[in-house]
Amino acid sequence: xxxxxxxxxxxxxxxxxxxxAEIRKLLNDANPVDVATVLGEVPExxxxxxxxxxxxxxxxxxxxxxxxxxQETLIRAFNxxxxxxxxxEMYIDDAVDLVEEMPAVxxxxxxxxxxxxxxxxxxxxLKYPEDSAGSVMTTEYMSLKTDMTVADAFERIRRTADExxxxxxxxxxxxxxxxxxxxxxxxxxLTSKDTLIGDLMETNLIxxxxxxxxxxxxxxxxxxxxxTIPIVDKxxxxxxxxxxxxxxxxxxxxxxxxxxxxAAVMPQDKSYFDTGVFQHVKNRLPWLLILMISSMLTGxxxxxxxxxxxxxxxLVALMxxxxxxxxxxxxxxxxxxxxxxxxxxxRLSDYFKAVWKEIRVSIIVGISLAxxxxxxxxxxxxxxxxxxxxxxxxxFCVVVAKLMGCSLPMLAKKLNLDPAIMASxxxxxxxxxxSVWIYFQIATIVIQKSTS
Amino acid sequence: xxxxxxxxxxxxxxxxxxxxAEIRKLLNDANPVDVATVLGEVPExxxxxxxxxxxxxxxxxxxxxxxxxxQETLIRAFNxxxxxxxxxEMYIDDAVDLVEEMPAVxxxxxxxxxxxxxxxxxxxxLKYPEDSAGSVMTTEYMSLKTDMTVADAFERIRRTADExxxxxxxxxxxxxxxxxxxxxxxxxxLTSKDTLIGDLMETNLIxxxxxxxxxxxxxxxxxxxxxTIPIVDKxxxxxxxxxxxxxxxxxxxxxxxxxxxxAAVMPQDKSYFDTGVFQHVKNRLPWLLILMISSMLTGxxxxxxxxxxxxxxxLVALMxxxxxxxxxxxxxxxxxxxxxxxxxxxRLSDYFKAVWKEIRVSIIVGISLAxxxxxxxxxxxxxxxxxxxxxxxxxFCVVVAKLMGCSLPMLAKKLNLDPAIMASxxxxxxxxxxSVWIYFQIATIVIQKSTS
Numbered sequence: 001x002x003x004x005x006x007x008x009x010x011x012x013x014x015x016x017x018x019x020x021a022e023i024r025k026l027l028n029d030a031n032p033v034d035v036a037t038v039l040g041e042v043p044e045x046x047x048x049x050x051x052x053x054x055x056x057x058x059x060x061x062x063x064x065x066x067x068x069x070x071q072e073t074l075i076r077a078f079n080x081x082x083x084x085x086x087x088x089e090m091y092i093d094d095a096v097d098l099v100e101e102m103p104a105v106x107x108x109x110x111x112x113x114x115x116x117x118x119x120x121x122x123x124x125x126l127k128y129p130e131d132s133a134g135s136v137m138t139t140e141y142m143s144l145k146t147d148m149t150v151a152d153a154f155e156r157i158r159r160t161a162d163e164x165x166x167x168x169x170x171x172x173x174x175x176x177x178x179x180x181x182x183x184x185x186x187x188x189x190l191t192s193k194d195t196l197i198g199d200l201m202e203t204n205l206i207x208x209x210x211x212x213x214x215x216x217x218x219x220x221x222x223x224x225x226x227x228t229i230p231i232v233d234k235x236x237x238x239x240x241x242x243x244x245x246x247x248x249x250x251x252x253x254x255x256x257x258x259x260x261x262x263a264a265v266m267p268q269d270k271s272y273f274d275t276g277v278f279q280h281v282k283n284r285l286p287w288l289l290i291l292m293i294s295s296m297l298t299g300x301x302x303x304x305x306x307x308x309x310x311x312x313x314x315l316v317a318l319m320x321x322x323x324x325x326x327x328x329x330x331x332x333x334x335x336x337x338x339x340x341x342x343x344x345x346x347r348l349s350d351y352f353k354a355v356w357k358e359i360r361v362s363i364i365v366g367i368s369l370a371x372x373x374x375x376x377x378x379x380x381x382x383x384x385x386x387x388x389x390x391x392x393x394x395x396f397c398v399v400v401a402k403l404m405g406c407s408l409p410m411l412a413k414k415l416n417l418d419p420a421i422m423a424s425x426x427x428x429x430x431x432x433x434x435s436v437w438i439y440f441q442i443a444t445i446v447i448q449k450s451t452s
Numbered sequence: 453x454x455x456x457x458x459x460x461x462x463x464x465x466x467x468x469x470x471x472x473a474e475i476r477k478l479l480n481d482a483n484p485v486d487v488a489t490v491l492g493e494v495p496e497x498x499x500x501x502x503x504x505x506x507x508x509x510x511x512x513x514x515x516x517x518x519x520x521x522x523q524e525t526l527i528r529a530f531n532x533x534x535x536x537x538x539x540x541e542m543y544i545d546d547a548v549d550l551v552e553e554m555p556a557v558x559x560x561x562x563x564x565x566x567x568x569x570x571x572x573x574x575x576x577x578l579k580y581p582e583d584s585a586g587s588v589m590t591t592e593y594m595s596l597k598t599d600m601t602v603a604d605a606f607e608r609i610r611r612t613a614d615e616x617x618x619x620x621x622x623x624x625x626x627x628x629x630x631x632x633x634x635x636x637x638x639x640x641x642l643t644s645k646d647t648l649i650g651d652l653m654e655t656n657l658i659x660x661x662x663x664x665x666x667x668x669x670x671x672x673x674x675x676x677x678x679x680t681i682p683i684v685d686k687x688x689x690x691x692x693x694x695x696x697x698x699x700x701x702x703x704x705x706x707x708x709x710x711x712x713x714x715a716a717v718m719p720q721d722k723s724y725f726d727t728g729v730f731q732h733v734k735n736r737l738p739w740l741l742i743l744m745i746s747s748m749l750t751g752x753x754x755x756x757x758x759x760x761x762x763x764x765x766x767l768v769a770l771m772x773x774x775x776x777x778x779x780x781x782x783x784x785x786x787x788x789x790x791x792x793x794x795x796x797x798x799r800l801s802d803y804f805k806a807v808w809k810e811i812r813v814s815i816i817v818g819i820s821l822a823x824x825x826x827x828x829x830x831x832x833x834x835x836x837x838x839x840x841x842x843x844x845x846x847x848f849c850v851v852v853a854k855l856m857g858c859s860l861p862m863l864a865k866k867l868n869l870d871p872a873i874m875a876s877x878x879x880x881x882x883x884x885x886x887s888v889w890i891y892f893q894i895a896t897i898v899i900q901k902s903t904s
Contacts, residue, residue, distance in 0.1 A: 029656055030656070031656060031658060031676060033675060033676050033677075154641075157641055158641050158642070161638050161641050161642055162642055167637075167638055167641070168620045168637070168638075185619075185620070185637065186613050186619055186620075189606075189609055189610050189613050189619070190610070190613055190614055204481055204482070204483060206483060222697075222700045222701075222704070223485060224483060224485050225485075225697040227679060227696065244679065244696055244700075245674075245677040248674045248696075248699075248700060248703070249674075251700070251703065251704070252674070252703070252795065255707045256791055256795070258711075259710075259711075259714075259787050259790075259791045260787065260788070260791070262711075262714075262787070263783045263784050263786075263787030263788070264780050264783065264784060265784050265787065265788065271792065271795070271797040271798075272788050272789070272791075272792040272797055272798050272806075272809075273792075273797065273798070273802065273805065273806075273809070277809060277812045277813055277816070278816075280809070280813045281813055281816045281817055281820075284781075284784050284813070284817060285817055285820055285821075287780070288777060288780055288781065288784075288817065288821060289821070289824065291776065291777070291780055292773060292776070292777050292821065292824075292825075295772050295773040295776040295777065296773055296828075298772040298773070298776075299769040299770055299771075299772055299773055300769070302768055302769040302771075302772070303766070303769045306765050306768075309765075309768060310762070310765070313758050313761075313762070314755070316754055316761060316768050316771075317751040317752070317754040317755045318751055319751075319754075319768075319771070319772075320747050320750040320751060320754070320771075320775065320884055320888065321744060321747040321748055321750070321751055323772065323775075324743065324744070324747040324750075324880065324881060324884060325740060325743070325744050325747065327880070328716050328739070328740055328743055329736075329740065331715045331716065332715050332716060332717050332736050332740075334715075335711050335712065335714070335715030335717065336712070336715070336717065336724050337724070338711075339708055339711045339712070339724075340723065340724040340725075343704065343708070343723070345723040345724055345725065346723075346724050346725070350725070353725065354724075354725075357724075357725070357729060357732070360729045361729055361732045361733055361736070364729070364730075364733045365733055365736060365737055365740065368733075368737055369737075369740060369741070369744065372741065372744075373744075376748075428776065428779070429776060432772055432776060436772065
């Protein structure tokens with residue numbers, strides 16, 4: 001992949017020398033995903049010429065894999081026949097993704113040239129809410145009936161497989177399109193040809209609803225090792241399937257979103273470089289401002305303890321160590337809990353179990369850190385009072401930080417908010433406030449005790 | 453899933469009342485994944501009784517899905533025939549995972565009762581290094597030869613499908629087992645029965661090597677939408693395939709590892725609750741200590757500026773806002789870069805492109821934050837000097853933080869280290885040091901200017 005630039009240069013040279021046969025061979029030998037990547041890097045005015053040199057069967061596959069920018073350029077340049085070909089060849093879920101990305105004028109051009117049946121299907125799928133199972137499903141599944149024999153099923157598969165996105169799990173429906181069961185092609189191979197589909201089918205079904213969250217559907221597929229999952233409507237009628245390649249994309253997108261939220265960045269659909277400078281600013285600035293306001297709270301607390309740090313200036317020098325360490329402690333707990341919830345390993349009902357675990361962990365961690373620091377501070381400053389203040393602060397603050405780190409994400413979940421927004425920066429700010437307060441409170445008490 | 457406890461209680465009641473037929477029905481109707489979860493919650497002494505009530509064809513599936521603890525309990529209790537059955541029924545990659553998890557005495561019991569062929573295969577697979585493609589592959593793929601017809605292939609599939617983990621992509625090999633091409637079952641259905649496999653096969657192959665990193669292999673499968681990928685040895689001989697369900701597990705594990713590293717937790721294989729308190733402490737304490745030592749550096753810098761904050765005590769109150777904001781800025785950049793690299797969207801050769809983007813973003817973000825704060829501080833404290841110090845500090849520090857955030861992960865990658873270890877906490881500490889230094893440096897200059 002590092003040598004895309006070389007491939008593009010090579011292609012441009014061949015084009016300049018009009019060596020079309022060589023270009024065709026080069027494009028034909030490569031995987032559609034790679035061809036799409038390369039075409040994404042060629043100058044816009046060469047895109048259509050190169051696209052037209054693609055072997056006919058492969059052109060739509062390459063088109064599906066392209067970025068929206070290049071897709072738009074091509075559609076604007078396509079003639080009527082080319083649009084028709086590409087839309088009818090694409091899987092219906094990819095066509096829907098395309099329509100969702102394009103500006104209105106391009107969408108019109110697409111829908112005007114699509115077959116009535118395709119247009120209807122696209123319009124149906126466009127109705128599902130974003131991030132729902134319906135929005136990622138395809139309607140091109142293989143359906144069978146209970147009274148078919150395996151031989152009938154094979155015949156039907158042979159006749160219609162070309163338009164189906166997946167034929168390896170077939171869905172058995174009744175005349176009302178209610179989902180009755182599933183049959184894998186493997187099971188059909190392993191039985192005699194006159195077996196009835198109704199006798200062969202698996203009726204212990206795992207399915208999802210059109211309005212289910214796409215992430216939940218993807219996690220179900222991962223849990224049960226499914227390559228496709230049936231999607232049913234409110235009445236239990238089969239309306240589509242989600243395929244594993246789309247489920248993986250969903251899992252990766254959701255992971256990226258969690259990473260972004262935990263880093264106080266508003267989630268975005270585009271990749272790092274495809275996002276413009278101003279969009280980056282727009283994604284980052286709001287959280288920075290919110291967190292800044294809340295960090296002023298920490299400042300207000302510090303102002304109140306001016307006497308403490310005027311009496312014992314070293315308190316200021318040790319403050320970053322206290323807030324940093326407690327912030328890290330909180331982040332450790334919150335990340336483990338957030339990830340555990342995302343993977344389904346930690347549930348809301350486990351709250352007290354998690355708190356109990358965090359209390360024990362934080363006491364051991366807090367005492368360990370306290371001992372190390374007491375020794376360090378005594379050796380460095382020969383100041384017993386300061387060593388005691390730091391040690392006590394660390395024990396209290398670590399426990400508080402870890403309890404917050406484990407409670408906040410679960411509280412968010414309970415309130416139907418995203419646990420990830422409670423992660424690192426949001427939490428750090430809260431931990432900062434509380435640890436600075438505990439720190440100066442303990443310092444004041446120790447100083448007063450010793451001066452009185 | 454929330455009602456597992458209910459199911460377990462129900463099962464225990466039925467068992468106490470000796471209603472075995474009902475138990476059998478209950479277990480038979482549920483998905484093996486769910487049965488394994490339920491059996492993970494029953495008292496150890498009831499496990500074998502319940503396991504023996506599973507329908508014969510399903511027992512091995514349930515066993516594969518269980519946690520190592522329950523698997524060990526069962527194997528220790530199994531008679532010779534039960535061990536044989538389970539091992540021979542399991543997919544070979546699951547059997548290898550099992551052997552890797554069990555203590556030596558249990559491994560011996562397993563291998564003693566396995567068929568010689570199975571034992572040989574398990575031993576072969578055990579040789580591959582951890583996290584390599586070889587360690588997650590299965591040898592149970594469907595192989596074909598170029599001179600077979602589609603009818604021959606169907607016959608072969610019918611005869612051998614039962615032992616294969618995937619039959620939907622068949623691998624065409626020559627007599628030396630060199631990989632020649634792939635044929636999908638779908639393509640076989642769409643052509644006539646006397647077509648030669650050699651004419652039908654796709655020769656533009658995407659494969660991986662046994663020693664390739666498992667994450668790279670999983671990402672390749674995701675990129676090219678593959679449900680299986682062939683794994684070849686150094687000589688190009690086909691030795692196994694990786695299936696998409698295992699690839700998803702790899703992707704999720706690697707994501708979890710990145711989350712953990714970015715939260716300064718040592719990566720662990722077990723889930724949150726399966727990890728003991730002392731293991732949690734061991735995973736969290738080392739990084740806390742390392743980061744604590746480095747945060748002392750920040751303290752040392754602050755000590756040097758005692759005069760500055762004695763003259764202008766408000767500088768201390770505003771310090772958490774400065775370090776917090778800059779830490780967040782750095783984390784935003786590092787997270788976006790780390791995630792971009794994990795997804796293959798940001799490459800090392802893009803370094804200067806990324807730096808240029810971050811410089812522009814950080815200048816806009818820095819100036820925006822500076823303006824907001826200047827106004828706020830002027831209004832709150834009516835102190836122009838302080839407002840100027842804070843504004844200048846924010847602009848400089850945000851640029852430095854974002855440059856560090858984008859450079860450190862890429863530097864780590866360049867040095868073949870994991871970019872994720874350079875993330876949040878490690879970076880925060882470095883950003884702390886530099887922003888505190890810049891802050892007091894600017895403050896000292898402004899104070900000196902105004903007093904001279």
